[in-house]
Amino acid sequence: MPNYHIWTIGCQMNHAESERLGSLFEHLGYQATDTVEYADVVVLNSCVVRQSAENRVVNKIKVLRDFAREHPDITLAVTGCLVNSDATKLKRSFPHVDYFFKAGDYPPWLEKPSAVSSLPQSPSPATYVPIIQGCNNFCAYCIVPHRRGREISRTLPEIVCEVRELVKRGSKEITLLGQNVDSYGHDLPDEADLADLLKELNTIDGLARIRFLTNHPKDMSDKLIATIATLDKVCEQVSLPVQSGSDNILKMMKRGYNTAQYRQLVKKIRDTIPEVALSTDIIVGFPSETDSQFQETVQLLSELRFDTVHVAVYSPRPGTTASRELEDDIPPAVKKERLNTIEQLQGKIAAKINEHLLGETVEILVESRVKGKWQGRTRTGKLVFFSDNREYTGKLVKIHIEKTSPWSLQGTVNTAK
Ligand code: SAM
Ligand code: SF4
Numbered sequence: 001m002p003n004y005h006i007w008t009i010g011c012q013m014n015h016a017e018s019e020r021l022g023s024l025f026e027h028l029g030y031q032a033t034d035t036v037e038y039a040d041v042v043v044l045n046s047c048v049v050r051q052s053a054e055n056r057v058v059n060k061i062k063v064l065r066d067f068a069r070e071h072p073d074i075t076l077a078v079t080g081c082l083v084n085s086d087a088t089k090l091k092r093s094f095p096h097v098d099y100f101f102k103a104g105d106y107p108p109w110l111e112k113p114s115a116v117s118s119l120p121q122s123p124s125p126a127t128y129v130p131i132i133q134g135c136n137n138f139c140a141y142c143i144v145p146h147r148r149g150r151e152i153s154r155t156l157p158e159i160v161c162e163v164r165e166l167v168k169r170g171s172k173e174i175t176l177l178g179q180n181v182d183s184y185g186h187d188l189p190d191e192a193d194l195a196d197l198l199k200e201l202n203t204i205d206g207l208a209r210i211r212f213l214t215n216h217p218k219d220m221s222d223k224l225i226a227t228i229a230t231l232d233k234v235c236e237q238v239s240l241p242v243q244s245g246s247d248n249i250l251k252m253m254k255r256g257y258n259t260a261q262y263r264q265l266v267k268k269i270r271d272t273i274p275e276v277a278l279s280t281d282i283i284v285g286f287p288s289e290t291d292s293q294f295q296e297t298v299q300l301l302s303e304l305r306f307d308t309v310h311v312a313v314y315s316p317r318p319g320t321t322a323s324r325e326l327e328d329d330i331p332p333a334v335k336k337e338r339l340n341t342i343e344q345l346q347g348k349i350a351a352k353i354n355e356h357l358l359g360e361t362v363e364i365l366v367e368s369r370v371k372g373k374w375q376g377r378t379r380t381g382k383l384v385f386f387s388d389n390r391e392y393t394g395k396l397v398k399i400h401i402e403k404t405s406p407w408s409l410q411g412t413v414n415t416a417k
Contacts (some may be wrong), residue, residue, distance in 0.1 A: 010049065027118070042074060044077070047082075056080055064174040123170055131154055172209065281310045282340035357401045363399075383407065386413060
């Protein structure tokens with residue numbers, strides 16, 4: 001039996017695609033191996049959203065060059081955001097790589113015999129389902145639309161059919177994925193939108209929870225907010241990347257909203273879904289960001305108090321308008337300091353938010369057991385650990401919270417009825 005090895009970095013979308021690629025290999029008679037040494041086929045699923053990620057990918061490809069020399073029979077393939085529409089340049093730089101293919105655009109030897117053949121046989125209780133590829137927004141700093149192309153939504157019946165199959169195979173929770181998931185359906189002829197899709201999925205027996213990410217604030221409609229509030233399976237968790245607390249920077253980023261509109265949106269979401277946990281993304285050190293503009297971001301985060309903040313330092317990406325038109329003029333030390341400031345601030349905010357759960361009982365879906373501890377998430381996406389000798393995979397369990405930190409909670413099974 002031939003062996004395959006998939007190496008993945010980047011966002012949930014990449015991880016979901018790698019999982020599907022793995023299922024496809026298995027369907028074709030391959031077996032997974034953890035080590036490149038035993039593999040007949042190696043696929044690198046790449047991320048280039050920041051320079052540091054691209055460096056890791058390029059290093060990995062270079063390491064494999066020596067390996068391919070010693071093992072001429074091995075097949076090397078690269079997919080993900082390193083690959084653009086024209087792979088000629090990549091082929092020239094890395095002639096030892098046999099195939100470059102865009103996400104989901106499999107080479108002929110990997111063509112899927114049927115739609116469900118790329119679904120895992122025994123999916124994790126919490127499974128990712130990509131529903132829209134690409135992005136139409138062209139934020140000034142972002143390489144994603146240049147690499148992943150324009151938005152293409154999968155049809156509603158296709159997604160519903162796939163989720164039914166996943167639930168039949170053991171999934172209890174699904175997370176719908178897209179770079180811009182709340183613009184789902186805009187390109188479909190019948191214009192079904194994310195709210196319509198959530199309504200359909202909510203009727204599937206055996207499915208306990210539905211999540212979705214990542215949202216663009218400008219596409220978060222009133223209809224979608226109301227739908228999240230009314231559907232019992234849709235979790236109280238919304239990702240809403242703001243990127244900066246300064247209107248001038250938001251304008252330069254070409255985000256399409258200002259901070260007043262964003263604050264208004266957060267208020268509307270919190271008024272409609274009182275239990276909601278909100279997460280956001282921030283970029284620090286965007287070209288020309290002054291100390292006072294950075295302080296506006298600090299102010300916005302202190303005021304809105306998100307459950308989770310993903311913070312990154314600005315990294316110029318060749319091909320984007322920001323890298324063409326704006327000088328990357330914030331010194332690395334300042335960028336780092338701003339990143340630390342936000343991480344420390346968010347650590348304190350998240351610690352306080354999570355402290356409120358001390359002594360409470362929360363329901364979690366148990367996903368796996370790692371180093372002897374069961375782990376799962378609340379509907380609001382909080383990571384919870386507990387120890388117990390019984391089997392819990394895929395079960396909804398009530399946990400009495402006994403310890404909290406900014407990043408996770410710990411507790412014991414609550415046996416009270
Ligand atoms: N579509 C989502 C949105 O509207 O923000 C996020 C998807 S993006 C691929 C994931 C995150 O990567 C962004 O939220 C942003 O914070 C970060 N990112 C993208 N380009 C970046 C860059 N050039 N430098 C630093 N961070 C970047
Ligand atoms: Fe990138 Fe997100 Fe902006 Fe699209 S909306 S360009 S994925 S940051």
